[in-house]
Amino acid sequence: MNLNLKDKTVFVSGGTKGIGLAIVKGFLGEGCKVACIARNEDLIARIASELKQEYLEENLLCLKADATQEEELVSSLKKVTERFGTIDILVSNIGNGKSVPDPLPAKDQFRTVWETNFTSAENLVRVGMNYLTPKDSSILFISSIAGVEAIGAPTDYSVAKSALIALSKNLARKLAPNIRVNCIAPGNIFFPGGSWEEKVKQDPDRVNLIIQTTVPMKRFGTPEEIADAVLFLSSERATFITGSCLIVDGGQTVSLH
Numbered sequence: 239m240n241l242n243l244k245d246k247t248v249f250v251s252g253g254t255k256g257i258g259l260a261i262v263k264g265f266l267g268e269g270c271k272v273a274c275i276a277r278n279e280d281l282i283a284r285i286a287s288e289l290k291q292e293y294l295e296e297n298l299l300c301l302k303a304d305a306t307q308e309e310e311l312v313s314s315l316k317k318v319t320e321r322f323g324t325i326d327i328l329v330s331n332i333g334n335g336k337s338v339p340d341p342l343p344a345k346d347q348f349r350t351v352w353e354t355n356f357t358s359a360e361n362l363v364r365v366g367m368n369y370l371t372p373k374d375s376s377i378l379f380i381s382s383i384a385g386v387e388a389i390g391a392p393t394d395y396s397v398a399k400s401a402l403i404a405l406s407k408n409l410a411r412k413l414a415p416n417i418r419v420n421c422i423a424p425g426n427i428f429f430p431g432g433s434w435e436e437k438v439k440q441d442p443d444r445v446n447l448i449i450q451t452t453v454p455m456k457r458f459g460t461p462e463e464i465a466d467a468v469l470f471l472s473s474e475r476a477t478f479i480t481g482s483c484l485i486v487d488g489g490q491t492v493s494l495h
């Protein structure tokens with residue numbers, strides 16, 4: 239399938255680890271011009287230098303910015319468009335499921351999780367919309383199956399990820415026909431340094447039991463499997479798909495709609 243993504247300009251938030259890094263590599267592999275942001279400067283420098291070994295240096299721009307701070311996004315997006323022109327594909331990937339098991343986490347905790355998982359995306363779309371190519375552009379949010387079903391994830395994370403799906407659906411209806419807006423809800427995605435590796439180290443038997451009993455495919459997903467879905471939804475092969483939330487979870491979710 240020819241995705242015809244060559245020379246598209248892509249912005250990925252949180253592109254230095256795990257799913258975000260796989261998305262960055264996926265678009266670079268398709269010949270796109272890719273900009274990404276993250277907060278850790280050392281990691282940004284290391285990832286940028288590794289990517290430049292494998293992909294065209296002129297196609298890559300990695301910047302330091304905290305997406306919970308709107309003004310930092312304004313300055314990054316300005317730099318990106320000065321270098322690459324308007325943005326065809328905006329991917330909001332930032333998120334973190336770490337929280338507490340309390341039924342209703344304390345206010346400060348809830349706020350932190352909300353800012354990481356929802357405000358970062360709201361800010362990105364608020365600022366990024368000003369720099370989007372006016373026609374045939376695409377916005378994609380990385381949510382989670384925790385936003386689709388109450389699977390026992392932390393309450394604050396589940397609420398924020400669910401709100402992202404609502405944001406995506408509302409924007410899709412209001413920005414059509416020129417801008418498509420979709421969501422991807424990943425299941426359990428394993429990669430070195432990721433949250434699941436930490437859980438496996440803490441209690442391998444428990445994690446194995448969860449995977450074997452709740453995931454019909456009986457394994458973790460990979461960041462590349464999420465990146466493939468992102469590339470497809472962002473491409474002209476998906477031009478009638480907007481307002482969708484694509485679940486990529488090895489069959490874990492059980493609801494009928």
Ligand SMILES: NC(=O)c1ccc[n+]([C@@H]2O[C@H](COP(=O)([O-])OP(=O)(O)OC[C@H]3O[C@@H](n4cnc5c(N)ncnc54)[C@H](OP(=O)(O)O)[C@@H]3O)[C@@H](O)[C@H]2O)c1
Pocket residue numbers: 251252253254255256257258275276277278279281303304305306331332333334335354358380381382383423424425426427428431432433434
């Ligand atoms: N892994 C899973 O099993 C799983 C399952 C379902 C959904 N998801 C969702 O998929 C997305 C990616 O997950 P992941 O596991 O790949 O996450 P990750 O390993 O924690 O990576 C997150 C990326 O975002 C950056 N980041 C975090 N907060 C930021 C901020 N405020 N401003 C700018 N950059 C920020 C991180 O770099 P810095 O720390 O340097 O900023 C890093 O590059 C998240 O939305 C997550 O909720 C993951």
